[in-house]
Amino acid sequence: MVSGKDTLAFNTEPFIKIRKDLHQIPELGFQEVKTQRYLLNYIEELPNKDWLEWKTWRTGILVRLGGSSPTRTIGYRTDIDGLPIEEETALPFISEHPGMMHACGHDLHMSIALGVLTYFSGHQPKDNLLFVFQPAEEGPGGAKPMLESEEFKSWKPDRMVALHIAPELPVGTVGTKTGFLFANTSELFIDLKGKGGHAAYPHQANDMVIAASYLVTQLQTIVSRNVSPLDSAVVTIGKIAGGTKQNIIAENARIEGTIRTLTIDSMHLVKERIEGMVKGIESSFDCELSIDYGANYCQVFNSEAETSAFIDFVKELDYVKFFESEKAMTGEDFGYFLEEIPGFMFWLGVGSEHGLHSSKLNPNEDAIDCAIRLLIDYVKGA
Template sequence: MGTRIDFNTDPFIHIRRELHQIPEPGFQEEKTQTYLLNYIRDLSQDHLEVKTWRTGILVKVHGYAPAITVGYRTDMDGLPMTEETGLPFSSSHQGMMHACGHDLHMSIALGVLTYFSETQPKDNLLFVFQPAEEGPGGAQPMLETAEFKEWKPDRMIALHIAPELPVGTIGTKTGLLFANTSELFIDLKGKAGHAAYPHQANDMVVAASHFITQLHTIVSRNVSPLDSAVVTIGKISGGTKQNIIAEDARIEGTIRTLSIEAMNLVKERIEGMAKGIEASFDCQTSIDYGANYCQVFNSEKETNDFIDFVKGLDDVEYYESPKAMTGEDFGYFLEEIPGFMFWLGVGSEHGLHSSKLNPKEEAVDVAIKLLINYLKR
């Protein structure tokens, strides 16, 4: 059995390019929501229902003899970075880019939705256009809404592009796929002073430097070698001028772990080290963990069914994915609803969250036809 069906996917390349030009931050996806709603309202409405929540959209496709409802989720937001692809359809929003593939995710979802608006499925389908995956997190609050609860599916699936995999490759596994993640923001406050009189001040640049050095001992000296964790500091800021001792400093980073126990341990050690810094440098610290995402854990029955389906196709190749320290708030859906996430190969030289990410658009056709065949069985 192949993935070839009589359905033209070319328009969704154009849609992807238009969406690529309007990336927006989480819960600010107004242009994106408007674009999607305009498209969805032009489809046949014979067996469709549409609801909105904040900047998100829910589209229910009523089946002709439904036994279950299958949910398909796509994320919508972009990332705060300047695009450097040089593409003719580069971002028109300064300082924002679809650098995680959400433009492809949405165009694929519209392609699948279009097919089932024209060809009524047997079972109900729920298309979930979810905002704020990159932060502060849209999945968890969306799950709690009356709109979602009314149409809550019995099964939930999603995909994510994989730049390192060639087009035509589908990767997944049962069990743990993505890690637990947490943002990390640490503010330090001391006492400013003249650079010539360091003894009269409490220097937060020095304090932050010591703190960062200590943070990088947590994984090597506190987490079991048989477990996995990452603490990465991606941004440091402090001070106002070269001859003023800094009163404030801020450390920003991320925590990734493969177990809840390791996440709790890392946070406990960070908080203990903060108390030590306060004592050592006579300062105050405050810690904010920002958005916390639970692990993506693929349920065994549903994932194995999908793997068997993929292995039976002629023109895609199955790849058993390793665990990844990637974070994804789709994990919140899987905490409540059995299902899975899978990787879609897009063959880009540059990876996720790169300003030069350039997925091969042939993957849109692969994904749309694969999902149509899977959902119409």
């Protein structure tokens, strides 16, 4: 067993305060101006700049540490954006931005990344390290354009690693698996335009509340009647909006949802069926519909060799417990990095009563120390 004694002397307490600071300033995708400035202020104060350099990309940051005798570059990605959720935790460091919250743990993700970066800024690693502070994971998707940027390409790593907090797992637990981890995902926005009118004269109008209701009901048959029972898919409608007043027939309506599939072929199938149903609604209700698929994320598929080696490494540690993960229909744009670069994502237990994207998410901050030690030991032994 490996005790991680070498990292015990490294003080991780400051990164709990950093987490609290970042928790108070959540910002939406590609709007992370305060967050980027906070991170840059910290990075600029790090020691040993002779092997440390950085550059920005939009609202993100890339930080490179040159190794003492490098044979490769290990990349570590953290997401930095928040969600459009009104926080309901009553924490003393509650979000200062109304209607926005770090409800997916990206504040912890950043704090952990800064902890690992700080350690290696004072202890030069053998191999090169690249820390990727990526914007817009929650949408519209920052991984793909960042991956394609000249800034990233010039420092492109040979391996990519990332973590995500898992509220349902206790602190001290790490979970992952080889192969498929997270689903292919797509946003779904459908706008309906008909003809408004007086509630007393429905025959003179085309009611988009009714049309939207029919469409939502039909969409729920796609998975049960078009996707193979041996496959898996999800079509969830999370929001419907339409009309202006109780006695006015709605001229417009909007449906918002998400699609999750295990395979790209199933994603294409689901979208084909949605488009067919939309045409049917247009004909039935004499109206116009438009579809926007918004952000599309590919699956997170962990590389066999790199993931297996990480699992073996975790199992030898005495301060964490390994958990064999199952496939999940969660979406993560880290999958775009893994399409081009071998690597993996893993779950980090944070023991919260409330789950991801909850307005009451409250992760146990002890997980920060656990993750920093784990990643330092992993990089040193990789």
